[in-house]
Amino acid sequence: xxxxxxxxxxxxxxxxxxxxxxxxxxxxxxxxxxxxxxxxxxxxxxxxxxxxxxxxxxxxxxxxxxxxxxxxxxxxxxxxxxxxxxxxxxxxxxxxx
Amino acid sequence: xxxxxxxxxxxxxxxxxxxxxxxxxxxxxxxxxxxxxxxxxxxxxxxxxxxxxxxxxxxxxxxxxxxxxxxxxxxxxxxxxxxxxxxxxxxxxxxxxxxxxxxxxxxxxxxxxxxxxxxxxxxxxxxxxxxxxxxxxxxxxxxxxxxxxxxxxxxxxxxxxxxxxxxxxxxxxxxxxxxxxxxxxxxxxxxxxxxxxxxxxxxxxxxxxxxxxxxxxxxxxxxxxxxxxxxxxxxxxxxxxxxxxxxxxxxxxxxxxxxxxxxxxxxxxxxxxx
Numbered sequence: 329x330x331x332x333x334x335x336x337x338x339x340x341x342x343x344x345x346x347x348x349x350x351x352x353x354x355x356x357x358x359x360x361x362x363x364x365x366x367x368x369x370x371x372x373x374x375x376x377x378x379x380x381x382x383x384x385x386x387x388x389x390x391x392x393x394x395x396x397x398x399x400x401x402x403x404x405x406x407x408x409x410x411x412x413x414x415x416x417x418x419x420x421x422x423x424x425x
Numbered sequence: 426x427x428x429x430x431x432x433x434x435x436x437x438x439x440x441x442x443x444x445x446x447x448x449x450x451x452x453x454x455x456x457x458x459x460x461x462x463x464x465x466x467x468x469x470x471x472x473x474x475x476x477x478x479x480x481x482x483x484x485x486x487x488x489x490x491x492x493x494x495x496x497x498x499x500x501x502x503x504x505x506x507x508x509x510x511x512x513x514x515x516x517x518x519x520x521x522x523x524x525x526x527x528x529x530x531x532x533x534x535x536x537x538x539x540x541x542x543x544x545x546x547x548x549x550x551x552x553x554x555x556x557x558x559x560x561x562x563x564x565x566x567x568x569x570x571x572x573x574x575x576x577x578x579x580x581x582x583x584x585x586x587x588x589x590x591x592x593x594x595x596x597x598x599x600x601x602x603x604x605x606x607x608x609x610x611x612x613x614x615x616x617x618x619x620x621x622x623x624x625x626x627x628x629x630x631x632x633x634x635x636x637x638x639x640x641x642x643x644x645x646x647x648x649x650x651x652x653x654x655x656x657x658x659x660x661x662x663x664x665x666x667x668x669x670x671x672x673x674x675x676x677x678x679x680x681x682x683x684x685x686x687x688x689x690x691x692x693x694x695x696x697x698x699x
Contacts, residue, residue: 336458357460360594367587368460371467 338387339365341372343379351383359384427633429494431567432486433529434630436519437672438570439479440530443520444680445551446472447687451538464587468548471580478573480516487514499527521691525680529626532671533616535680542595542602542609549588550613553649554620556581557642567635589653596657603659610654611662618667621646627672 336358342351354373359365365384374382393401405411449469456462487495487508499505504522508514533551538544559581562574595606621643623631630636654661670676690697 358458359460363590367590368464370583371464372460375463375467 336360336364339369339384340387340390341365341369342383342385343369343373344381344383345378346380351381354378356387362386427629428486428490429498430626430629430633431570431635432483432490432498433626434636435479435483435486435570437529437626439476439483439519440528441534441551442472442479442555443476444528444530444683445534445548446470446476447683448534448536448538449544449548452544457541465544468584468587471577471584475573475577475580476520477516478576480519482569482573483519484514484516499523501527517691521688525676525684526674528671528676528680528684529624529674530671530680531616531619532668532677533613533620535671535677535683536613536616537679539609539612540605541591542605543612545588545591545595545606546609546613548584549592549610549653550617550650552581552584552588553646554617554642556585557646558637558639561637561642565635565637566633570635592653592659593657596654596659606657607659607662610659614662615664615666615668617646618664619669619672622667622669622672624672 337360338356339359339362340356341354343354344351354369357365357368357372359368362384365386366382369382369384373379446469449465449472452462452465453469454462456465487498492509492511495508497505498508501522501524504514504518504527507518507522533547536543536547538547556578559574559578563571563578565571565574592606592610595602597603621639623638623640627636627639631638651661671680
């Protein structure tokens with residue numbers, strides 16, 4: 329127990345690259361607080377110009393879907409191809425779609 | 426303006442960051458946590474990178490000097506012989522072939538890493554000085570030095586942030602961390618006076634408008650250090666006596682050990698490459 333308390337909490341790091349529009353999960357690290365987490369992320373994950381913006385969130389605040397429920401969760405979407413917007417006839421005037 | 430002045434001034438700037446970078450590099454693989462290990466290594470590499478730019482410039486000056494001017498530049502026989510034999514000098518020659526008495530770094534940077542608080546205290550005192558120095562050096566009449574200062578300034582801004590936050594964190598932390606931080610600040614403070622004591626090289630460089638009047642930076646330095654120390658709820662360290670010597674080539678016993686480790690490979694196997 330006492331060992332567990334000595335460890336700094338775990339944080340998840342999200343980086344936005346210069347060309348990117350969204351922050352992408354880069355990895356995780358340990359830090360005492362949010363400020364230190366951002367600075368550690370700068371040192372660990374942006375050493376090679378990977379990004380221009382950093383988000384961090386304590387790992388315990390991330391809620392994930394249950395892998396055991398994956399079948400019920402995701403498989404039903406498999407045969408519903410009509411959900412893809414590929415069945416429309418686009419007018420010729422419309423470009424860049 | 427004499428190119429010897431520019432050379433010696435450039436070497437002094439380079440020695441400070443090389444030795445500081447070498448000291449911090451010793452934490453590599455030994456940091457208290459992986460993330461801080463990487464942070465320190467990044468800072469170390471920034472400083473060694475600054476040293477490289479400065480040594481490259483110094484080497485260029487030496488290579489362009491008339492033979493008579495450079496016949497007695499260094500005490501180190503190995504390097505001086507190379508110069509006298511008309512070899513082209515490189516950044517590596519300047520880092521690896523000079524002996525302790527040729528180095529002009531301040532005593533602060535060669536002090537031992539000690540524990541985490543001691544490492545933080547040394548960086549805290551040094552980085553704050555570097556920031557003020559580079560900010561002023563941007564106005565140097567020597568355009569190469571001005572450019573190196575401008576590029577380095579961004580790096581130093583992060584170094585300051587790192588060190589200051591650790592001073593605050595430890596000062597504002599537990600009773601033990603506070604005591605250790607206070608002790609480290611007190612122990613390293615006596616090496617800060619030398620930063621602002623102009624030596625002959627700095628005097629000459631200042632008169633030639635290429636160097637910074639470091640004595641004029643002391644007031645701002647004191648205020649900025651004090652602000653962080655107060656924020657960390659620590660006591661401002663005091664010193665009845667400030668240590669000096671490094672800037673004139675009179676070093677503490679530590680520099681010899683640093684150079685022995687740093688220069689070993691090039692001394693044992695000259696021109697060895699990866």
